Amino acid sequence: xxxxxxxxxxxxxxxxxxxxxxxxxxxxxxxxxxxxxxxxxxxxxxxxxxxxxxxxxxxxxxxxxxxxxxxxxxxxxxxxxxxxxxxxxxxxxxxxxxxxxxxxxxxxxxxxxxxxxxxxxxxxxxxxxxxxxxxxxxxxxxxxxxxxxxxxxxxxxxxxxxxxxxxxxxxxxxxxxxxxxxxxxxxxxxxxxxxxxxxxxxxxxxxxxxxxxxxxxxxxxxxxxxxxxxxxxxxxxxxxxxxxxxxxxxxxxxxxxxxxxxxxxxxxxxxxxxxxxxxxxxxxxxxxxxxxxxxxxxxxxxxxxxxxxxxxxxxxxxxxxxxxxxxxxxxxxxxxxxxxxxxxxxxxxxxxxxx
Numbered sequence: 001x002x003x004x005x006x007x008x009x010x011x012x013x014x015x016x017x018x019x020x021x022x023x024x025x026x027x028x029x030x031x032x033x034x035x036x037x038x039x040x041x042x043x044x045x046x047x048x049x050x051x052x053x054x055x056x057x058x059x060x061x062x063x064x065x066x067x068x069x070x071x072x073x074x075x076x077x078x079x080x081x082x083x084x085x086x087x088x089x090x091x092x093x094x095x096x097x098x099x100x101x102x103x104x105x106x107x108x109x110x111x112x113x114x115x116x117x118x119x120x121x122x123x124x125x126x127x128x129x130x131x132x133x134x135x136x137x138x139x140x141x142x143x144x145x146x147x148x149x150x151x152x153x154x155x156x157x158x159x160x161x162x163x164x165x166x167x168x169x170x171x172x173x174x175x176x177x178x179x180x181x182x183x184x185x186x187x188x189x190x191x192x193x194x195x196x197x198x199x200x201x202x203x204x205x206x207x208x209x210x211x212x213x214x215x216x217x218x219x220x221x222x223x224x225x226x227x228x229x230x231x232x233x234x235x236x237x238x239x240x241x242x243x244x245x246x247x248x249x250x251x252x253x254x255x256x257x258x259x260x261x262x263x264x265x266x267x268x269x270x271x272x273x274x275x276x277x278x279x280x281x282x283x284x285x286x287x288x289x290x291x292x293x294x295x296x297x298x299x300x301x302x303x304x305x306x307x308x309x310x311x312x313x314x315x316x317x318x319x320x321x322x323x324x325x326x327x328x329x330x331x332x333x334x335x336x337x338x339x340x341x342x343x344x345x346x347x348x349x350x351x352x353x354x355x
Contacts, residue, residue, distance in 0.1 A: 043103045049296055050100040053303050057093035060306030061086040067319040077157050078138050084161045085131040089302040092124035096299070106188025111181040114191035118179045122172035123165070126214055128302070130164045132255065133218040140225035144232045171213055174206050207270050215263045219255070226252055250308050258301035262294035 064086040068079050095117050098109070107114060178193040195202045269287045271277045 046292075046296065047100045047103050050096045050103070050299070053299055054093050054096040054100075057089055057096075057303035057306075060303055061090040061093070063320065064306050064316070065090075066323065067316055070323055071319050078135055078142075080157050080161065081131050081135045081138060084164070085128055085135070085305060088124040088128040088131060089305050092121060092128065092302050095121045102191065106183075107181050107191040108189060109181070109191075111179075114181040115176050115179050118191065119172055119176040122175045123168045125210070126168035126171050127164055128305070129214050129218045129259075130168065131161075132251075133221040134160065134164065136222040136225040136229075136251070140229050143229050171209055174202070174209070178202070178206075204270070204274075207266065211263055211266060215259055222252060222255065254301070254304055254308050257297070258304065259298050262291070262298045265290040265294050 065083060068075065068083045068086070071079070098113075098117055102108070109117075175193070178195050179191060180194045181189060181191050182194070183189040193203075193206070265287060268277070269291065272279045272283065272287065277283075
């Protein structure tokens with residue numbers, strides 16, 4: 001083990017754990033310094049989880065899109081972000097059945113679909129996280145700076161969303177360039193990065209992108225904005241203060257629970273590969289299992305977003321009930337009993353809190 005040079009071991013460079021994709025084969029026993037781990041997550045259980053997340057995300061985000069698109073009159077800036085967030089989560093969820101099948105049969109779809117599906121997954125990963133940050137900024141402006149006129153923001157919020165999608169596409173280009181389908185000996189076909197001779201350098205770049213732009217920076221923005229928002233709500237003694245605080249705490253907490261474990265494990269894996277911490281077979285297997293498990297936790301975020309950003313909001317519930325009443329699914333008396341939604345931060349529809 002001490003004389004073995006991992007930098008010259010190309011097969012491991014191709015198939016080492018990286019990013020939020022666990023469709024990788026085990027390292028062959030006769031060619032790797034460590035024996036393959038026999039305690040991997042059950043692939044059938046992972047497939048079931050993928051399908052459940054797919055169905056829940058499809059249903060939840062479709063309802064969010066329906067309510068936001070239907071409410072043209074009272075649509076706020078945050079509603080526009082929520083609409084794009086729902087689109088991002090739904091597009092991401094559409095890739096889950098393909099990845100689920102690849103868990104069972106390997107990658108059987110070829111290089112073109114490998115590149116396209118991987119690009120779609122990456123773009124929507126970045127866009128969803130960046131949109132969450134934009135929502136936190138919008139709540140900060142609406143509540144902390146409630147006296148500021150924000151009507152002009154309604155005109156360029158669409159350009160912000162287009163910019164987020166464009167930035168997400170740019171950040172995802174390395175995946176599109178390097179991804180390919182190939183069939184290693186004695187293993188199932190895979191869809192993974194082929195980086196040639198500069199594997200180590202490019203892998204560090206591709207790890208830094210999602211950890212920096214896909215987690216750390218959006219998290220700092222959210223903590224800053226929601227921190228000042230909470231302080232303002234405490235000081236202002238608003239009538240709906242406690243409701244707003246519950247939503248804000250849920251936003252930050254669910255985001256951390258879903259993505260912080262995976263990113264911490266990914267940092268540990270990066271340090272191990274750089275030699276900052278000693279690499280052993282046991283440690284490599286432990287990190288591999290942790291990446292598999294925390295990746296699934298991160299995937300769950302796409303179906304939890306409708307619950308956090310819409311379903312617990314009074315405005316969303318009223319909008320959904322209104323649509324159901326129009327189509328005769330609930331009585332108008334029940335809709336009137338529920339009452340109209342109240343808002344936090346400003347009486348203006350432009351700064352009303354959607355959450």
